[in-house]
Amino acid sequence: MSAPALILASASPRRRELLARLGIVPARVTAAxxxxxxxxxxxxxxxxxxxxREKAIAAADDAAFVLAGDTVVAAGRRxxxxxxxxxxxxxxxxxxxxxRHRVLSAIALLAPDGSLRERLSETVVKFKVLSDDExxxxxxxxxxxxxxxxxxxxxxxxxLISWIQGSHSGVVGLPLYETRALLKAAGFAIx
Numbered sequence: 001m002s003a004p005a006l007i008l009a010s011a012s013p014r015r016r017e018l019l020a021r022l023g024i025v026p027a028r029v030t031a032a033x034x035x036x037x038x039x040x041x042x043x044x045x046x047x048x049x050x051x052x053r054e055k056a057i058a059a060a061d062d063a064a065f066v067l068a069g070d071t072v073v074a075a076g077r078r079x080x081x082x083x084x085x086x087x088x089x090x091x092x093x094x095x096x097x098x099x100r101h102r103v104l105s106a107i108a109l110l111a112p113d114g115s116l117r118e119r120l121s122e123t124v125v126k127f128k129v130l131s132d133d134e135x136x137x138x139x140x141x142x143x144x145x146x147x148x149x150x151x152x153x154x155x156x157x158x159x160l161i162s163w164i165q166g167s168h169s170g171v172v173g174l175p176l177y178e179t180r181a182l183l184k185a186a187g188f189a190i191x
Contacts, residue, residue, distance in 0.1 A: 003189050004112045009059035009068035014154065018174040019067075022183075023191060032058035032068060044074035048106035049120055056108040056116065065188050066110040071173050073149025075101045083150035086139055092150030093138065098129035101149070105170035109182045117182050121175035123166025125153070134160060 005027030051070035
């Protein structure tokens with residue numbers, strides 16, 4: 001009898017690339033179709049954990065492990081949206097310019113036996129004060145599209161970030177230390 005496979009409950013190519021760094025290629029990728037609206041007064045860390053958990057449950061498979069994740073950018077108590085248009089991206093970047101914010105990357109692992117394990121990575125990120133030219137150039141790049149908080153740290157935005165404290169891979173979308181620990185604790189075969 002073979003060991004259970006891993007399903008990645010995310011269509012994010014970044015999560016697949018990060019998982020590959022751990023030597024794991026998912027047997028299947030399934031984008032979980034859930035309502036991703038934050039609840040009224042929901043805190044960012046609670047929201048991130050709930051999203052990861054709900055995605056894992058939505059992709060449940062009793063013959064495989066299901067790994068799901070969610071990344072949330074928060075400025076104070078405010079959860080920033082995924083930027084789907086340039087206006088939203090600009091608003092996010094204007095809010096983040098010159099200040100610290102938190103990136104919460106939650107993961108949930110649903111085992112074939114139905115047990116659920118969860119971890120949360122919290123990273124503090126600080127942008128430099130963005131000039132008008134830097135803002136225009138970044139917006140023109142289009143990298144921000146579909147990204148929480150309107151930026152992608154793995155792209156040119158990394159040159160605008162003065163420092164981070166925490167998990168770089170968590171800001172990209174899958175905290176590798178926490179993911180590896182979660183998989184090992186669940187008995188998934190990983191080196």
